Amino acid sequence: MDETASRPAQTFRIKTAGRTSHVAVVAAIAILLVLTLLPVFASRTLIQDMIFLFYMLALAQCWNLLAGYAGLISVGQQAFVGLGGYLLFALTLVGGLNPLLAIPIAGVIAALFALPTALVVFRLRGAYFAIGTWVVAEVYRLGFAQVKPLGGGTGTSLTPAVTSSVSGIEWVRMLLDVRTPAARDIISYWVALALMAGTLAAVYLILRSRRGLALGAIRDHETAAASVGVDIYRIRFAVYVATAAMTGMIGALVYLQKARISPDAAFAVLDWTAYVIFIVIIGGIGTMEGPVIGAIIFYLMQRYLADFGAWYLILLGVLGILVMLFAPRGLWGHVAERYGLTLFPTRRRLVVDG
Amino acid sequence: MPLLETRQLTAFYGDFQALFGIDTTLDASETVAIIGANGAGKSTFLKAIAGLIQGEPDSVLLDGAPIGARPAAEIVRRGVALVPEGRRLFPSLTVEENLLIGGYGRKLPGPWTLDRVYALFPVLRERRHSATPTLSGGQQQMVAVGRALMSNPRVLLCDEISLGLAPIVIADIYAGLPRIKAEGTSVVLVEQDIVQAMKVANRVYCFQEGRLSLTGRPRDLSREQIHRAYFGS
Amino acid sequence: MTGWLDALIQGVLLGGLYALLAAGLSLMFGVMRLVNLAHGDLIVLAAFAILVLAGKLGLDPFVAVLVALPILFVVGFALQHVLLNRTLGRDLLPPLLVTFGLSIIIENGLLQLFSADSQRLRSGAIETASIPLGGGIAVGVVPLLTLLSAISMIVLLNLIFYRTPIGRAFRATSDDLEVAQLMGVDHRRIFAVAMGLAFVVITIAALYLGLRANFDPTIGPARLLYAFEAVIIGGLGSFWGTLAGGIVLGLAQTIGARIDPEWQILAGHLAFLAVLVIRPRGLFPRAQD
Numbered sequence: 001m002d003e004t005a006s007r008p009a010q011t012f013r014i015k016t017a018g019r020t021s022h023v024a025v026v027a028a029i030a031i032l033l034v035l036t037l038l039p040v041f042a043s044r045t046l047i048q049d050m051i052f053l054f055y056m057l058a059l060a061q062c063w064n065l066l067a068g069y070a071g072l073i074s075v076g077q078q079a080f081v082g083l084g085g086y087l088l089f090a091l092t093l094v095g096g097l098n099p100l101l102a103i104p105i106a107g108v109i110a111a112l113f114a115l116p117t118a119l120v121v122f123r124l125r126g127a128y129f130a131i132g133t134w135v136v137a138e139v140y141r142l143g144f145a146q147v148k149p150l151g152g153g154t155g156t157s158l159t160p161a162v163t164s165s166v167s168g169i170e171w172v173r174m175l176l177d178v179r180t181p182a183a184r185d186i187i188s189y190w191v192a193l194a195l196m197a198g199t200l201a202a203v204y205l206i207l208r209s210r211r212g213l214a215l216g217a218i219r220d221h222e223t224a225a226a227s228v229g230v231d232i233y234r235i236r237f238a239v240y241v242a243t244a245a246m247t248g249m250i251g252a253l254v255y256l257q258k259a260r261i262s263p264d265a266a267f268a269v270l271d272w273t274a275y276v277i278f279i280v281i282i283g284g285i286g287t288m289e290g291p292v293i294g295a296i297i298f299y300l301m302q303r304y305l306a307d308f309g310a311w312y313l314i315l316l317g318v319l320g321i322l323v324m325l326f327a328p329r330g331l332w333g334h335v336a337e338r339y340g341l342t343l344f345p346t347r348r349r350l351v352v353d354g
Numbered sequence: 355m356p357l358l359e360t361r362q363l364t365a366f367y368g369d370f371q372a373l374f375g376i377d378t379t380l381d382a383s384e385t386v387a388i389i390g391a392n393g394a395g396k397s398t399f400l401k402a403i404a405g406l407i408q409g410e411p412d413s414v415l416l417d418g419a420p421i422g423a424r425p426a427a428e429i430v431r432r433g434v435a436l437v438p439e440g441r442r443l444f445p446s447l448t449v450e451e452n453l454l455i456g457g458y459g460r461k462l463p464g465p466w467t468l469d470r471v472y473a474l475f476p477v478l479r480e481r482r483h484s485a486t487p488t489l490s491g492g493q494q495q496m497v498a499v500g501r502a503l504m505s506n507p508r509v510l511l512c513d514e515i516s517l518g519l520a521p522i523v524i525a526d527i528y529a530g531l532p533r534i535k536a537e538g539t540s541v542v543l544v545e546q547d548i549v550q551a552m553k554v555a556n557r558v559y560c561f562q563e564g565r566l567s568l569t570g571r572p573r574d575l576s577r578e579q580i581h582r583a584y585f586g587s
Numbered sequence: 588m589t590g591w592l593d594a595l596i597q598g599v600l601l602g603g604l605y606a607l608l609a610a611g612l613s614l615m616f617g618v619m620r621l622v623n624l625a626h627g628d629l630i631v632l633a634a635f636a637i638l639v640l641a642g643k644l645g646l647d648p649f650v651a652v653l654v655a656l657p658i659l660f661v662v663g664f665a666l667q668h669v670l671l672n673r674t675l676g677r678d679l680l681p682p683l684l685v686t687f688g689l690s691i692i693i694e695n696g697l698l699q700l701f702s703a704d705s706q707r708l709r710s711g712a713i714e715t716a717s718i719p720l721g722g723g724i725a726v727g728v729v730p731l732l733t734l735l736s737a738i739s740m741i742v743l744l745n746l747i748f749y750r751t752p753i754g755r756a757f758r759a760t761s762d763d764l765e766v767a768q769l770m771g772v773d774h775r776r777i778f779a780v781a782m783g784l785a786f787v788v789i790t791i792a793a794l795y796l797g798l799r800a801n802f803d804p805t806i807g808p809a810r811l812l813y814a815f816e817a818v819i820i821g822g823l824g825s826f827w828g829t830l831a832g833g834i835v836l837g838l839a840q841t842i843g844a845r846i847d848p849e850w851q852i853l854a855g856h857l858a859f860l861a862v863l864v865i866r867p868r869g870l871f872p873r874a875q876d
Contacts, residue, residue, distance in 0.1 A: 073683055075624070120860055123867040124819075126679050127622030131815045132863070135856055138812060142853040269808065274691060281684065310695040317692035324684050325673055406765060426768040435769070442766045446758040446873075455755045459771010505771060 024343040035193055039176060039186040047182075047189050051257060053299045054192040058199040058250050059272065060279040060291035062243040065203050068286035069215040070239040073126075075273050076133025079117070079140045080110050080244045082266030084251025086144050089261055092162045094149060099166045100191065103252040110248025114241045122237065134269070141267035155262025163259055188257040195253055199246050204288060206242070211235060219286060270313075275302075278320050284330030289343050293332050357382045357540055358403070358434070358509050359415040363422070365395070365402045372398040374564045380509065380540055385531070387551035387572075388544045390561030391584060396544040397439050399561070400511045403542075404436035405429035416509070430459045435507035439514050439544075441498040443486040450482040452497050456504030464506025465537045471500035474530050492523035499527065503534065510539050516547045524550060548580070562586055593724050594845040595838065600726065602817075602837030603734025604795055606830040608810055609817035610740055611788040613829040616818060618757045618781040621671065621682055625690040627811030629786070632693055633659055633793035634802050638706055648708040652794045656787055663786025667779040675778075690807065697804035708797035733795040737833070740788060741826045747784070748826075757781060809852075816859040822869025831870055835862070 039047060059077070066072045087106035091097045097105070117136055124132040145153040163184060172183040206212050214235055217225035226232055251272075255261045265271075275298065283294025305312045327334060336342065356379035365373040372395045380386050388396050401407045403414050405426035413422035421429055430436075435456075443452050453471055472479040475496040486494060495515055502510055516524040524547065531554055534541065545551035552558065552572040560568035560583040568575070568583030608630060615621045623629075636659065641651035670689075674681035717725040748754035760767040760777050768774060796802060796810070813836060821832025836855050843854020862869070 067680070071679075073679060075683075075687065120864055123863050127683050128815075128819065130683055131622065131624070131812070134808075135812055135816065135859060139853065139856045139860070142856070146849065146853075270691075274687070277684065277687070285680070310699045313695040314692050314699075317688040317690075317695070320688040321670075321685050321692075324681050324688070328681065404769060406768070425773075426765075427771050427773045430769060430771045438766055438769065442763055444759045444762040444766070446762050447755060451755050451758075454752070455759050455767075455770050455772075458752065458756060501770070 032193075032197060036190070039172075039189060044178075044182050044185060047185050049299070049303065051185070051189050051192045052302075053295055054189075054196040055250050055254055056275065056279060056298065057291060057295035058192075058196045059247065059276045060283070060295055061199050061203050061288070062246050062250075063273075063276050064280045064285060064288070064291050065206065065215075065239060066243050068280065069207065069212075069219050070236050071218055072236055072240060073130045074133040075130050075269070075277075076121075076135070076137035077243075077247055077276065078267045078269055078272035079133070079137035080114070080247035081251035081254065081272040082137075082144065082263070083110050083113055083140055084248035084253075085255030085261050085266045086147075086150060087248065088252035088255055089150055089156065089158065092165075093156070093159065099162060099256050100168075100187075103191065103195075103249050103256070106252035107245040107249035110251075111241050111245035113248075114244030117244075118237050118240045122233070122240075137267055137269070141263045144266070145263040151262065153263060155260065155265070157261075158256070158259040166256070185257070188253065191253055192257075195250055199250075200288070202242075202246065206239075207288070211238070215239070274316075278316055280330075281320055281323055282330055284332035284334075284336070285328075287330075287332055287336065289336070290330050290332040294330065297331075355418055356380055357384075357417060358542075360399075360403065361413055361415065363399070363402055363409065363413045365398050365407050365409060367398075372564050373402065376561075376566055378559055378566070378569075380542060382508075382540055383535065383538070384556045385535065385541045385543065385554055387555035387558045388542065388561060389546075389548050389551055389558060389580075389584065390567075393563075394561040395564040396561050397513050398564075400436060400513050400542070400544055403429075404434060404511060406436075427459060430505050430507070431462075433462050433506070433508035434511065435502040435505050435509070436511040437498050437502045437513060437515060439517070441494045443494055443497055443501075445485070445487055447486070448483050449478055449486060449489070449497055452486060453478075453500050453504055456501035458505075460505050462506045462508070466503045466506050468504075470537075471503055474503075474533055475500055490523075492519050492526060495519060495523075495527055496530075499530070503539070507539055510534065510541045512541065512543045514544055514546060516545060516550060528554060548584075560584055589723055590845060592722075594841045596720075596724060596726060597730075598838035598841035599834055600730035600734050600837070601841060602830075602834030603730065603737040604792075604799060604833070605813050605817045605836050606737040606833030607733065607740060607788070607792040607795060609814040609821075609829045609833055610737070610744065610826065611785040611792065612811075612814045613818050613821075613823075613826060614744065614781060614785045614788060617824060618761050619667075619671075619778050620761070622686070624683060624686040624811065625693060625807075626686075626789075626814055627809065628690045628693040628697075628807030630789050630793045630796060630810050631697065631802060631804060631807045633786070633790040634708070634797040635697060635701060635706070635804075637790070637794055637797060638708060641708065648710050648794060648798060652790060655790050659786040659790045660783040663789075664779045664783035666786075667782035668775065671782065672775050672778060690811075694804050694807055701804060703803055703805065705801040705803050706797070707801050708794065710798060714798065729795070729798050733799065736791060736795060737830060740791060741830050744788070744826050753777075753780065813855065816855065819869055820859060820862045822872035824873030825871050828869060828871035835870070 038050065063077060066074055084106045087109050088099065088102050091102035091105060092099050121129065121132045121136055144150065150156055164180060166184055166187050168187050169180060169183045172178065172186050173180065176186065207215065214225065214230045217230055218232055218235065255266065279294035279298045280291050282297055283292065284290025323330065329337065358380040360376055360378045363373055363376040364371065376399060388399065390396050398407065402409055405424055405428065409422045411420040411423040415421065416432055416434060421432065444455065447455060453468055477493060478496055478500065481489060481493065486497060489497065499515065515527060528550060531541065543551055543555065555572055557571055558569065558575065559566055560580065562583060568579060612623065612626050615623050633655065636655050637648055637651050640646065640654050641648050644651065644654065670685065671682065674685050713728055716728040718728065718731065719725045748757055756772050756777050759770065760772055760774050764774055817832040817836050818829050819832065820835050821828030821830065836858065839858035840851045840855040844851035
């Protein structure tokens with residue numbers, strides 16, 4: 001007697017979204033709307049603070065993609081922040097391009113730089129790779145310190161001609177009745193918001209794609225991933241170049257807003273790596289929600305504690321170590337595990353119908 | 355009192371349960387063989403005794419003392435040495451250095467010295483300064499056994515020492531067993547080679563999917579019994 | 588011509604310092620597979636320790652370092668035992684990030700205690716003494732001592748690793764941690780001893796670093812990079828390789844400086860990257876690995 005014939009056929013689907021995440025999507029759109037309209041009623045200080053929060057979050061998402069998913073622990077991302085910054089200065093000061101146009105172009109050129117960089121630095125593995133990326137960042141720093149047209153070792157500033165050529169300044173001045181510097185900040189704010197949202201969207205899409213499935217596999221168990229045919233080298237290479245492009249654009253924005261660049265600042269390990277790593281670790285590595293939480297916490301700490309100078313940094317170091325030892329999944333990691341939450345669903349669940 | 359005893363020994367690899375409450379005993383001067391199909395839990399059993407896998411303190415008793423939760427480095431000091439599956443010699447160390455490091459945890463008085471090990475396996479003396487990867491499989495196995503002996507163990511746990519070796523080589527290694535027993539070491543052998551195991555063992559335990567399926571003396575067990583216990587029905 | 592010959596000699600002598608800086612890192616890589624991002628800052632910490640001891644006890648740095656050695660051995664032992672042993676495991680991230688955090692703590696702690704002022708270890712006449720080699724070239728006594736100390740240190744380390752029981756334990760643990768435990772090796776203790784030993788090496792390196800040039804709390808990261816480069820150029824797993832790597836790096840830097848003083852450090856980094864491309868395993872890699 002054939003038993004299987006009498007059972008109705010079962011179908012299977014792959015689902016990613018859950019109920020919480022549907023709510024989250026609506027909330028995210030609402031938040032995005034509010035943030036876009038923020039310049040209408042916020043003070044200039046708040047706008048500047050938000051710019052900082054946005055670009056640190058974007059950098060954190062990039063580092064998380066690299067380290068938390070692709071398993072590439074880099075302590076040299078400052079190479080691409082500085083590169084993006086210097087490219088912006090080069091494209092606008094020397095090339096005469098519109099600054100807003102220069103940002104995406106800087107991203108593309110950063111990706112081009114990342115190609116040979118990856119070829120060299122991928123010869124190292126694991127922790128050696130990490131220090132290798134630091135060496136590379138130093139090479140970039142020392143290299144740009146030799147570029148006299150961009151200020152050499154002491155750096156340079158954007159000319160008023162460049163800063164006032166940012167598109168939309170006149171429009172914002174008229175609409176919101178602010179002076180030129182404030183208008184420039186507002187435009188920078190919208191660019192930062194766009195970059196942050198764009199980075200979040202890009203990372204999310206990557207993780208939801210087939211590549212993302214591969215990345216999750218690499219994150220969980222590299223050897224097993226390789227044994228089912230995941231081409232780890234190519235995926236890592238692609239992720240490295242992609243994050244270099246995003247990081248380059250972020251660097252371009254940062255230095256457009258600061259309007260002043262120097263090698264030591266643009267390629268600083270503290271600002272562009274130490275703080276970023278702190279954000280990801282506190283928030284929760286290997287999740288998309290973690291860096292969001294981490295960035296907010298970091299922003300608050302930076303705002304209220306940065307005046308304590310060396311003590312503040314010691315505190316960051318101690319906190320980082322404690323989290324790494326006793327709560328390695330970070331704040332979000334622990335909460336999510338407890339309550340099974342996901343706001344940015346990337347895991348696939350098998351749903352059986354019938 | 356038995357020299358070594360396991361009581362309701364369980365072992366997990368993450369969520370996967372490999373052993374389900376194993377009760378065994380080993381008396382002094384006995385040789386016990388553990389047989390069973392691949393994946394039955396034989397190696398896990400030895401690793402649990404040797405301390406590479408920790409469990410309940412009372413699950414493993416040595417001379418009545420609970421060692422189930424003690425780390426491996428302490429257990430070898432107490433006199434239980436494991437010859438690991440696949441030999442796992444140290445590639446950075448020469449043959450002699452591999453033997454010497456076997457004596458690192460040596461706390462107990464006993465007969466085994468470098469010279470005694472060379473007397474047991476003379477070919478090793480000729481290759482004493484060689485790098486271990488250059489040795490044949492059989493020679494490597496001899497180094498692995500000798501290395502374990504250097505800690506003067508009261509219990510020697512051997513995990514598949516015949517694996518991948520030609521019959522004549524296996525015979526050479528097994529020829530050393532009587533000497534080891536004579537010097538006062540009791541032996542637990544995990545073996546794929548049932549015939550060889552039955553020849554040297556006083557008692558046999560058969561594992562099947564993490565559980566004991568048969569126990570007894572070799573001469574008291576029929577082929578059918580063993581076949582059933584090994585493969586299941 | 589003399590200029591180039593001088594650059595070569597200075598390069599080899601500088602290489603001695605880099606080899607010393609790198610030897611501790613090589614030890615940590617070798618035994619514990621630990622990539623210690625705080626390595627450079629630990630060297631600076633040791634230099635300040637020697638400075639303080641020399642000042643408070645009124646000692647010459649060469650004597651103060653002897654007082655510092657046992658203290659720093661204990662510090663290293665404790666650091667590994669209490670903190671770094673907790674980061675052991677297959678995951679790469681904890682040891683990297685914990686040592687990174689440590690690096691920030693040490694650097695800023697030193698800044699708080701000593702400010703960013705430049706310091707120097709003073710030893711009197713020996714600092715400027717030199718041995719003339721003829722043709723206008725002279726070899727500084729301190730740089731020469733540095734090179735000789737580097738060579739002695741490496742001979743000593745090889746002796747420990749290849750001729751002592753604990754050296755056997757180091758190598759076995761590095762080969763196969765699990766089976767080393769089966770030999771009765773308490774890997775936690777072995778790592779702590781290895782770290783203590785690494786701190787001894789670091790302290791000697793700090794002595795010569797502080798004698799040769801000024802130091803301040805912020806120079807740590809750069810020393811980490813030089814040490815790392817020396818180890819990689821030389822090849823993992825070999826102390827003599829580390830010496831060779833240090834010398835190659837020193838030569839690259841002095842030759843680069845000869846072409847243009849501003850290019851000194853960049854030349855070193857580029858040489859490292861070149862070796863990485865051409866011979867990724869280094870000049871004298873160990874057979875296994």
